[in-house]
Amino acid sequence: MTDTAVxxxxxxxxxxxxxxxxxxxxxxxxxxxxxxxxxxxxxLFKKTDVYGQPKIKIGVxxxxxxxxxxVNGRFEGFDIEIAxxxxxxxxxxxxSRIEWVPLQTEDRENALVSGQVNLVVASYSMTPDREKEIxxxxxxxxxxxxxxxxxxxxxxxxxxxxxxxxxRETCVVGGSTGERQFTDRALKVYPAAxxxxxxxxLLSGKSHAYSTDETILxxxxxxxxxxxxxxxxxxxxxxxxxxxxxxxxxxxxxLVAFFLRKSYDNGRTTGTSPWLAAYRRTLGPWLGDDTTQPxxxxxxxxxxxxxxxxx
Amino acid sequence: MTxxxxxxxxxxxxxxxxxxxxxxxxxxxxxxxxxxxxxMRLWIEAGxxxxxTLLLVANVGPVNLLAALFTTATRLVTxxxxxVFALGAVxxxxxxxxxxxxxxxxxxxxxxxxxxxxxxxTIALATWQIIYLxxxxxxxxxxxQRELTLxxxxxxxxTATVAAALAGYGWLVAPTVLQAWRTGELFAVALLVVPxxxxxxxxxxxxxxxxxxxxxxxxxxxxxxxxxxxxxxxxIPVLPMTVxxxxxxxxxxxxxxxHVISTDDVxxxxxxxxxxxxxxxxxxxxxRVLCPTAEELVRYRLWVRDFHVEDSLLGALGRRVRPxxxxxxxxxxxx
Numbered sequence: 210m211t212d213t214a215v216x217x218x219x220x221x222x223x224x225x226x227x228x229x230x231x232x233x234x235x236x237x238x239x240x241x242x243x244x245x246x247x248x249x250x251x252x253l254f255k256k257t258d259v260y261g262q263p264k265i266k267i268g269v270x271x272x273x274x275x276x277x278x279x280v281n282g283r284f285e286g287f288d289i290e291i292a293x294x295x296x297x298x299x300x301x302x303x304x305s306r307i308e309w310v311p312l313q314t315e316d317r318e319n320a321l322v323s324g325q326v327n328l329v330v331a332s333y334s335m336t337p338d339r340e341k342e343i344x345x346x347x348x349x350x351x352x353x354x355x356x357x358x359x360x361x362x363x364x365x366x367x368x369x370x371x372x373x374x375x376x377r378e379t380c381v382v383g384g385s386t387g388e389r390q391f392t393d394r395a396l397k398v399y400p401a402a403x404x405x406x407x408x409x410x411l412l413s414g415k416s417h418a419y420s421t422d423e424t425i426l427x428x429x430x431x432x433x434x435x436x437x438x439x440x441x442x443x444x445x446x447x448x449x450x451x452x453x454x455x456x457x458x459x460x461x462x463x464l465v466a467f468f469l470r471k472s473y474d475n476g477r478t479t480g481t482s483p484w485l486a487a488y489r490r491t492l493g494p495w496l497g498d499d500t501t502q503p504x505x506x507x508x509x510x511x512x513x514x515x516x517x518x519x520x
Numbered sequence: 521m522t523x524x525x526x527x528x529x530x531x532x533x534x535x536x537x538x539x540x541x542x543x544x545x546x547x548x549x550x551x552x553x554x555x556x557x558x559x560m561r562l563w564i565e566a567g568x569x570x571x572x573t574l575l576l577v578a579n580v581g582p583v584n585l586l587a588a589l590f591t592t593a594t595r596l597v598t599x600x601x602x603x604v605f606a607l608g609a610v611x612x613x614x615x616x617x618x619x620x621x622x623x624x625x626x627x628x629x630x631x632x633x634x635x636x637x638x639x640x641x642t643i644a645l646a647t648w649q650i651i652y653l654x655x656x657x658x659x660x661x662x663x664x665q666r667e668l669t670l671x672x673x674x675x676x677x678x679t680a681t682v683a684a685a686l687a688g689y690g691w692l693v694a695p696t697v698l699q700a701w702r703t704g705e706l707f708a709v710a711l712l713v714v715p716x717x718x719x720x721x722x723x724x725x726x727x728x729x730x731x732x733x734x735x736x737x738x739x740x741x742x743x744x745x746x747x748x749x750x751x752x753x754x755x756i757p758v759l760p761m762t763v764x765x766x767x768x769x770x771x772x773x774x775x776x777x778x779h780v781i782s783t784d785d786v787x788x789x790x791x792x793x794x795x796x797x798x799x800x801x802x803x804x805x806x807x808r809v810l811c812p813t814a815e816e817l818v819r820y821r822l823w824v825r826d827f828h829v830e831d832s833l834l835g836a837l838g839r840r841v842r843p844x845x846x847x848x849x850x851x852x853x854x855x
Contacts, residue, residue, distance in 0.1 A: 220724045227721040228610055231658045234714060238652060239749055246819045254852060261854050263772065300852030305772055513812040513847045516828040517839060
């Protein structure tokens with residue numbers, strides 16, 4: 210067989226193969242199965258307990274200036290802004306779609322377990338003990354424990370050793386993670402029921418110091434900038450604040466983590482994010498501008514703005 | 521293409537510019553199908569209700585309807601036409617020596633003026649999802665093989681051009697292919713890698729034995745594929761999806777999810793997503809937002825040089841002008 214006879218035959222076979230494969234590829238593209246598509250925010254949202262509810266119930270603090278507080282009948286603070294961002298991301302835009310549930314520190318786990326609230330955003334430290342009862346999405350803030358003292362005591366109390374002197378007492382909220390830091394050091398503590406009680410004891414001179422998260426202390430400092438002073442001493446490890454979610458609703462936990470992560474990513478790429486806006490409006494003026502949202506692990510979900518995001 | 525630059529093995533039929541009459545069937549399809557589609561879509565949009573269909577017909581102008589149809593159905597129409605002309609080109613080349621009547625698609629291809637084909641491929645290039653553009657390359661080589669042959673280039677020039685084109689393509693998509701491979705998206709890898717190889721082989725005639733079966737199967741095959749592909753296109757709404765916040769006597773606002781049919785001085789008429797028409801007093805409307813639909817969610821998480829593979833080139837360029845795509849929270853509210 211000559212070369213001229215073989216070449217057209219080979220070429221026609223190649224054409225037939227190419228046409229067939231192209232049609233197969235195009236056919237496969239048209240009939241691509243849906244079930245291989247990645248998980249979407251909507252998929253998860255439909256499985257949460259809040260889907261279809263008229264309002265989302267969020268547990269918050271009502272006595273923590275800058276974090277969670279009622280001002281003129283309206284909740285304000287960093288936690289509140291984060292809660293509003295999460296609620297809005299979940300489709301509950303505006304306070305008319307949020308049921309704010311004021312919670313005391315010791316009631317937070319029960320409120321979640323009993324279904325009284327869907328989320329808790331209330332300076333909630335992520336601890337192994339609490340994680341046995343509830344789930345956390347976060348952290349959305351890394352805070353450290355510090356000391357609040359009266360401005361007049363600035364020269365007398367500069368570190369923890371100064372609190373060891375006889376007659377000096379530190380007020381802490383009973384059941385909070387900060388209490389143990391003092392009892393372990395054999396320092397005299399007064400276990401109060403609420404943060405406000407500690408503040409009152411400090412202002413009235415009954416306690417010499419008041420120790421809790423810097424976020425809460427910054428709030429009281431903002432109320433009494435002339436009378437109070439924050440001592441920048443390291444007490445214990447950093448506290449990681451998270452959003453509490455019931456273990457019965459893992460989809461809601463994943464979604465909250467996803468939206469916190471989205472805010473974190475936006476902050477890194479664009480320099481603006483709901484988190485940064487909330488921080489600058491509340492804690493920023495008192496804690497400084499160098500604080501950023503901590504990174505957070507979150508499920509990889511597809512949302513409607515996926516195409517707009519650069520890889 | 522004939523890489524040697526020699527004329528193809530079959531004598532090429534000249535284009536019949538005067539053969540418009542023979543293309544009456546084609547133009548009937550090209551104009552008639554969109555018109556029929558438009559009416560079918562309104563019918564489906566109305567949820568099958570006669571009165572709602574009539575309300576839509578009364579309020580959706582023909583220009584708006586055609587513009588909406590063009591926006592949403594261009595891909596389907598161009599896909600159908602590209603498939604018809606690509607198969608027609610292969611069949612025309614394969615039946616160059618036939619004395620009897622050629623297959624329908626081959627006749628359409630022969631009578632289609634080059635400007636029409638160029639326009640068709642340009643529109644397809646701009647509107648197809650980027651991940652399917654490699655398939656368009658295969659089709660374009662098949663359709664324009666006659667023009668490529670007329671270039672009469674020597675073999676070395678073809679080799680150099682094809683090598684440069686492949687190298688450029690490789691540079692363009694290599695990161696995307698790697699990413700798809702890493703994430704296990706093997707079909708995406710195939711869609712990006714295989715077509716350029718096929719494009720090298722697609723020109724030329726089919727084996728004689730296959731021409732008749734291919735000609736017999738092509739027409740019903742394309743018709744079935746287009747019918748299947750047309751179903752979702754007919755289902756895509758012609759009116760934008762919105763959520764309207766309406767004040768209620770109880771104080772808690774109500775969200776109405778649906779398509780705005782019309783607005784006058786007194787009422788806004790909304791075709792609800794779950795069905796039924798609502799006439800809402802304009803004074804009660806507090807807000808309205810545009811919402812995406814589930815069909816707009818992406819299947820792949822791949823980008824070709826910052827362009828998402830499921831965007832069209834037109835869409836991707838538009839996204840550069842308006843990079844943000846904020847989705848309003850109320851869009852998540854169930855109906």
